[in-house]
Structure formats: structure tokens, C-alpha cells
Amino acid sequence: MKRFFALAALAVALTCGSAQAQNKTIKIGVLSDMSSLYAAIGGPGSVVAAKMAVEDSGVEKKGLKVEILSADHQNKPDIGASIVRHWIDVDHVDAVADTPTSSVALAVNQVVKEKNKVFLISGAGSSDLTGKACSPNSVHWTYDTWALAHGTGKAIVESGKKTWFFLTADYAFGHALERDTAAVVKANGGKVLGTVNVPFPATDFSSFLLQAQASKAQVIGLANAGGDTINAIKQAHEFGIVKGGQSLAGLLVFVTDVHSLGLETSQGLLFTTAYYWDRNDASRNFGKRFAKQHNGAMPTMVQAGVYSSVLAYLKTVAAMGGKADDGKAVMDKMKSKPIDDPLFGKVTIRQDGRAIHDMYLVEVKKPSESKGAWDYLNIRATIPAKEAFRPLNEGGCPLVKG
């Protein structure tokens, strides 16, 4: 009899415990490429950024517990989707963050919507995430293919380089980036001479570069990212593409790519970014704190975006008294008023889930201009928030009315 009471008491204690834990612990899952070509862009660094956001949000002082989980989606949509299902169903995760690789993000986007949680997208680029695949449960925080195409593409076409040839990574992101950039090129009086779909990921670009060279296009647009971009730029340098009078347009380049290429090879490259550590005091401060915890590497815009989106999410949840179960309600609240972010400045989230903020057109420094490690970029222009992203009515998002 005694034993029965003891067991019953234990059972009651356990249920109380888990019920409490469910109410008070906010769980955020950082889903990223932890080990392959995008791991330096998001990856373990995104986990560091998310943890910094928890620290800086101060919600733990208000009695909310936050737990950060992480997993490797291996750039495979099926793996990503099943991790997220498990996270939500079994681990009671409230929000998923980062998720580079658009094909994976598109799959996860569906799952999160179906389960009514929150998806804080930073790493993925396809503008479809706020276009035809938009969701009331997602925010696309950092950048998208439209913003990159318009930031970089427009600047280059306006400088007089009108004919383009694309090397496109053969999956959702590459195609979206190529489509968006080609549209900008054509709208500004340029011409696309050809495209080659490069299997993803690729090591050797020489064949494709040769085709690009033969096309005699003025600009070779690299509609790829991460390791692919690095290999393509490195080999273009080797084949004397730039010396031969053609220029390269890196449509998605991260500061870690420049670090990996070295300034000698990458100097003069123009690209668009949402964050550069050496822009102002707040960004420098964040960059240095981050680098201390991440083997000295400065954050990419994706990692900065994970930080800011998690920060905004936690503040919103705290303002709602810790109720994170209804993802759509949290998202609506996040959209309700502009957010003052330490890294991205004034951020507003639109109906379609697009976060609107300034973007920057940057150029890679010459080796002689750089004062040391990670001193890589000059900011050429600020693209104001209003012009940086696709107008709300052009994306084809079903959530946008009128």
C-alpha cells in the first residue's frame, strides 16, 4: 500500500513537472547545414548566434526558460522535414530558425505551417518563400534572391555591362536567383546570352567557365553560393576570365567566402549583403563577441539574421506572457509593429512574411587596403529598405489581399 502511494505521488510529481516545463520552456530548433558546404555560412555559427540572442533578450530574467536545439539537415529536404516533424511532435519545439538551402526551407515551411509553429528563415534565399510559397507562420529575415538580384544586378547593368551568362546551381535557390537576376538585367536594357545548369554541389567549374568564356558575355553571373561560389571564383581567376575582360558577378557572396578565397583572388568583387561586422559600433560589438565564441570567425549575414530574428521572436513571446503555442498568433504580433534591431536597424515584417530593412552594396577591398584579418569590405552604397525588397503585390503571395 505504501508503495502504491509512493508511486502515485511520483506519477503526480512527474506530470506536474512536464506540464510546467511545457508552459515555461520555449524551445527553438536551429536547423542548418552543420557539416557541408553551407556550414560556414550558417551551421554551428547560427547556434552560437541563437544562444547570444537568448542571452541578450533578457527573457530568462523574466522567468521564461529558453532551450536551443540544433540539427544537421544535410541539404536534403526530406531529412529537414522529418527532423522538424520530430522536433514539433516529440520535443515540443516552438520555432525553427536559420535553414539555409532553399529546397530544404521550402519543405520545412510547409511542415511548420501545418503544425502552426514559427519559422524564422535566415539562411535560405529563394524569394518564393514570401511569394507563392508564403506562409502566415514564417518570416524571411535576412535576404532573398530578389534583393540580391536587384542590389548587385542593377548596379552592374547600370555600370554599362549589359550582356550576361549565368552559371546556375541546379536546384530551387539557383534557379530563383537566376530568374530574378535575369529579369533585372532585361528590365534595365541588358541581355542574357546563355545559362548552364551546374549540378549541385560541384568541385570543378572549368568546363562551365569555358562555356561562359566562349559566350563572350561581358558579365558571368554566379547564381550559386558557398563552396560552389568559392570554387567558381578561384577557377575563373585561374582561367584568366577577369583579365580577359569579362567580369564576375557573385550574386550571393558571404564574408566567409572572401576569407576563404583571399583578397588577392576576390578583390573588386561586388555583392549585396544585409550585414557587415565593420559597419557601425553595434555591428562591430556583435561581431567581436561572436568571433570570440566561434574560433575567431566573424559572423555572416545569415548568422546575424539568426541572432536578430531569434531576438525579436523571444521579445514578442515574452510580451505575450510566454505563450508560444499558437505560432500564427506570435507571427501576427511580430508583424504588428516595427522592430528596432541592433544589427539590422528598423525592421518591419510585411503580410507576406518578408522582413524589410536596409541592404548594402559592398566591394571586396584590394589586399593593400586591408588592415588585417576580416577587414575585407568597403560599403559602396546603402540600398534603402523601401527599394531593397520586392514590392508586396508582385510576389504572388496568397496572403496579400487587394
Add this chain to the structure above:
Amino acid sequence: MFEIFGIPSTALFGQLLIGLINGSFYALLSLGLAVIFGMLNIINFAHGALYMLGAFTAFLLLHYAGVDYWWALVIVPIVVGIVGVVIERLLLQWLYKLDHLYGLLLTFGLALIIEGMFRNFFGASGRPYQIPELLRGGQNLGFMFLPNYRAWVVFFSAVVCFSTWFLIERTSLGATLRAATENPTLVRAFGINVPRMIMLTYGFGAALAALAGVMAAPIYNVSPQMGSDIIIVVFAVVVIGGMGSILGAVLTGFGLGIIEGLTKVFFPEASNTVVFVIMAIVLLVKPAGLFGRRG
């Protein structure tokens, strides 16, 4: 200028040459694999990691010790060769009597550990390595621009492949080695230290992988996953050529490089699968591989 299937012939020649260059890497890597499998009966999944180790050692030597590319070509294979010897002594030597699968699993695990360690220290996006001064620039061949460095890669790997083949198939040292794998007890009876021979063979295979790594450093991204990116294709090359056949590995390496190069012109989307399609066909028609000895 004439056209072949709508592609200008000049472009086609360029692509053939590029294919040959990529083929040299396949040949060099599959050569090491074939030597190790032929002599030790170990399916060396750590080969990609050793290749990466070679590239990274070259990077470390350059950036921390100021040792240039040419010295790296000599030093790196020795260093990684020693690493190979250590691996063989500590781990592999216990597995020769067991099923192939154990060696495969052990080397696969090793590859994951080595790769993970480098990713932890250097991050996933890799490090820069410049082309050596002497080989910068290139030649305009009329139909394409050939970087000097790539020409060097084709030349040097052809020399290495031929020398290795000659060493194993045509010298008395090679003959002893082959005999030692066929019948270790008998060879031992002649007073030859067989375990030491096997150990050095694994070291030699590791050194070949490292050499390929040094040669790849200036043109491919020196990153922790560079080995796993290429190793699967290289395995396909070895299977097509016939496991353990040295000549087969070399010829198939160059041949597949060319076929892959052509696919990149006619149907680029399939260029990373064409090797496996060929592998499937070869396995159906000739299960021992094109040059396989055992059938």
C-alpha cells in the same frame, strides 16, 4: 570551324582537354586506392580524408612555415605517408584476416573523424592557396585558354601514374610485393619482412593521396569536405577499372574525366551522375570491371 552535334569543334576540343585535366585527379586518386586494395585487400575509405590532409598540410606549411608549393610536393607526401604508416600499424594490421567490411567501416570512421577535426579547427568554407609563381598565367591555344598550372597537373600526374605502374608491375620490388599478397607465408620463408612491406605500401598509397591533395590545393577549394566530394567518384572509377588493377585505375581515371567533360557540354545537368551510370552498365556487362583480373 566545323560543328559536332551543334557544338563548335573548338569548344569541344577545349572540353576534351578539361576532361583530361580532371581525369588526372581521378587517375592519381584511384591509383592509390587500387594499390592499397590490390596489395592489402583493404577498401580504403579514408583515401579522401588523406587527400584533404595533403591539401591542408600544404596550406599549413605555406602559412605557418613559409614552405612553398615545390617543397610541399616533396614534404607533404612524406608527412602524410607517415600518418598512413601510423594508421596501418595502430589499426589496420589487425583487420587483414577479417572480412573486407571491417576495413571499410574502420577507414570510413577514420575519414569522418579526420574531416570533423579539420572542420572544427578551420571551419567549412576552406582556406586560400595561391598558384605558385612559376605556373601562373597560361597559354592561348587558339581554341581555349590553358592555364599553365593545369598543363602541369596533366603532365605531372601522368608521370606519377606511369612510375607507380612501372614500380609495381615491372620491377623486382613490385614482384616481391605482389608475391607477398598472393602468398605471405611463402614469401616470408624467403626471409622477407612481409608486415613491414605491407605497412610501407599503405604509407605509399597515403602519400599518393596527399600528392593529389597538394596538386589540387591551388585550383580547388581547400576545405575539410574536399575529400568526401571527390572520393565517391573515385571509387566508381576504381570499380569500373576493376578493383586492384593499377593500369585499369589510371586509364579509367583519364577516360572518365573525358566522358564527364563531354557530358558537361551536351547535358550539364547529368554531369555528376554520368560516372555512376557507366559504373552500373560496366558492372552488368563485366562484373570484375574493365581491367579486372579476378572474375
